[in-house]
Amino acid sequence: MAKAEKIEIYVNLCKGCEICVELCPVDALEMKDFKAAVKDLDKCIACMQCELRCPDFAIEVYKK
Amino acid sequence: MSYDYSKYLRKGKIPHIWCPGCGYGIIMKSMIRAIDSIGWEKDDVVMTSGIGCASRLPGYVDFNTLHTTHGRSLAFATGVKVANPKLNVIAMGGDGDMTAIGGNHFIHACRRNINITCFVFNNFIYGMTGGQYSPTTPKGSRATTAPFGNSDNQFDIAQLAIGAGATFVARTTTYHAVPMEKLMKQAFEHKGFSIVEIIAGCPTGYGRKNKLASPAGMIEWQKEHSVAIAQWEKMSEEEKAGKFPIGVLHDVEKPEYVEAYDANVGLS
Numbered sequence A: 001m002a003k004a005e006k007i008e009i010y011v012n013l014c015k016g017c018e019i020c021v022e023l024c025p026v027d028a029l030e031m032k033d034f035k036a037a038v039k040d041l042d043k044c045i046a047c048m049q050c051e052l053r054c055p056d057f058a059i060e061v062y063k064k
Numbered sequence B: 001m002s003y004d005y006s007k008y009l010r011k012g013k014i015p016h017i018w019c020p021g022c023g024y025g026i027i028m029k030s031m032i033r034a035i036d037s038i039g040w041e042k043d044d045v046v047m048t049s050g051i052g053c054a055s056r057l058p059g060y061v062d063f064n065t066l067h068t069t070h071g072r073s074l075a076f077a078t079g080v081k082v083a084n085p086k087l088n089v090i091a092m093g094g095d096g097d098m099t100a101i102g103g104n105h106f107i108h109a110c111r112r113n114i115n116i117t118c119f120v121f122n123n124f125i126y127g128m129t130g131g132q133y134s135p136t137t138p139k140g141s142r143a144t145t146a147p148f149g150n151s152d153n154q155f156d157i158a159q160l161a162i163g164a165g166a167t168f169v170a171r172t173t174t175y176h177a178v179p180m181e182k183l184m185k186q187a188f189e190h191k192g193f194s195i196v197e198i199i200a201g202c203p204t205g206y207g208r209k210n211k212l213a214s215p216a217g218m219i220e221w222q223k224e225h226s227v228a229i230a231q232w233e234k235m236s237e238e239e240k241a242g243k244f245p246i247g248v249l250h251d252v253e254k255p256e257y258v259e260a261y262d263a264n265v266g267l268s
Helices: A019-023 A049-053 B024-038 B054-059 B073-083 B095-101 B103-112 B157-164 B177-189 B203-207 B215-225 B257-264
Strands: A004-009 A029-032 A035-038 A059-063 B045-049 B064-067 B088-094 B117-122 B168-173 B194-199 B226-228 B244-251
Touching (some): A019 A029, A019 A049, A019 B215, A049 B024, A049 B177, B024 B117, B024 B177, B045 B054, B045 B073, B054 B064, B073 B103, B088 B095, B095 B103, B095 B117, B095 B157, B103 B157, B157 B244, B168 B177, B177 B194, B203 B215, B215 B226
Parallel strands (some): B045 B064, B117 B194, B168 B194, B226 B244
Antiparallel strands (some): A004 A059, A029 A035
16 A cells, blocks of 8 residues: 655645544544644555645645 | 646745635645646636635636626636637636626526636635625525525526536536546536536535534535436435535537637638
């Protein structure tokens, strides 16, 4: 299964809507100080659900 | 990173003004990918919009853009297309902008079958002005101007467009981000007036009044209530209650307006 090398979250663009956190099928993201944050990079399967549905261009997933 | 949007964005304008969790950002991303996949030059694309949350979109993308008066994006788009038919014209607006204030322009642009792509962003509410009910607010839903529930029946934008004579009509939601991109590409390729109605979530204006305040919850709602058109045709009336079909709802060929006009006046 595909893995992510890096998940980049731009805190200045994130508005904290939680779409990425709630749609993540493997629970790899969490909320920290009202912004999205990476909880466990090893869990990420690089499905791109978060990147695809982030309305604010705030999250980018880099595949291994 | 699966796609780099920066080529098509006016970066100084980002972050955009839309509320946290607004579906319009998802639509903007799908639209950029669709334009990129069809390979249009930035200078050959014209975007027009009216007034409202949806109509802010052309401000963030680096094409030729026109932010016009309320409901009149299709009127301006028609002018642009007739003046220079080589341009690829995209008109957009929200549900209120297109079907209430601009309702007249909308039905007559459908009737003319001019080669414009029209995106209607349907979030069931007037978001920018504070959550008043719009023509697409579902019956019974609450809004700031309908605190006990909306008494009006709602518009079905896709059926309205088909009835008015549009030749390509599709519907999608912000949950279906990748199918949305493909539908948009199909709409761009279609010769004649094409409409894509996009169901989007408005957590601030609509969600908070209707117990759907979570943006992710609104996206899940779209997933649960939308049915692919092939499946929809097999369903009984009871199963269809409260749901809506998505996909290409109508696709026919008719003479295009600018070509027909030129032939009439002897220009072609």
